[in-house]
Amino acid sequence: xxxxxxxxxxxxxxxxxxxxxxxxxxxxxxxxxxxxxxxxxxxxxxxxxxxxxxxxxxxxxxxxxxxxxxxxxxxxxxxxxxxxxxxxxxxxxxxxxxxxxxxxxxxxxxxxxxxxxxxxxxxxxxxxxxxxxxxxx
Ligand SMILES: [Zn+2]
Numbered sequence: 001x002x003x004x005x006x007x008x009x010x011x012x013x014x015x016x017x018x019x020x021x022x023x024x025x026x027x028x029x030x031x032x033x034x035x036x037x038x039x040x041x042x043x044x045x046x047x048x049x050x051x052x053x054x055x056x057x058x059x060x061x062x063x064x065x066x067x068x069x070x071x072x073x074x075x076x077x078x079x080x081x082x083x084x085x086x087x088x089x090x091x092x093x094x095x096x097x098x099x100x101x102x103x104x105x106x107x108x109x110x111x112x113x114x115x116x117x118x119x120x121x122x123x124x125x126x127x128x129x130x131x132x133x134x135x136x137x
Contacts, residue, residue: 015029042056042057043126044057056126059095059122060122060123060126062090062091062122064094066089066091066094067079067080067081067089068088068089068090069090069091081094081098083098083099083100084098084099084100092120092121092122095119095122095125096119096120096121096122097120105117
């Protein structure tokens, strides 16, 4: 909305009725505006570097640079997984279904002394910490 007056020009952020712009108010507006048809909210972890959060956030939205996702804009010779060469390289395959990923998760669960990690898709990996009974560590 535009109001014309003789006063000095100014911008007013009134989406949350506080008239003061903040990144938090933009975030709240975007979350409330997207409705329930979009992906669930991503839970950011303050205990890890931001680049890991961004990687997990992008993986949660299937926006990592896998061969399946790259083929839309990049001319690549094969979309097959470079580790197993049995399935297409998607986010879910790369992090959960690939034989290499399964071995990595098994090693991590042994190393952390927690029950075996079984994930069927990338989002399962993002929720594992919620079902782990071994405490915050
Ligand atoms: Zn694979």
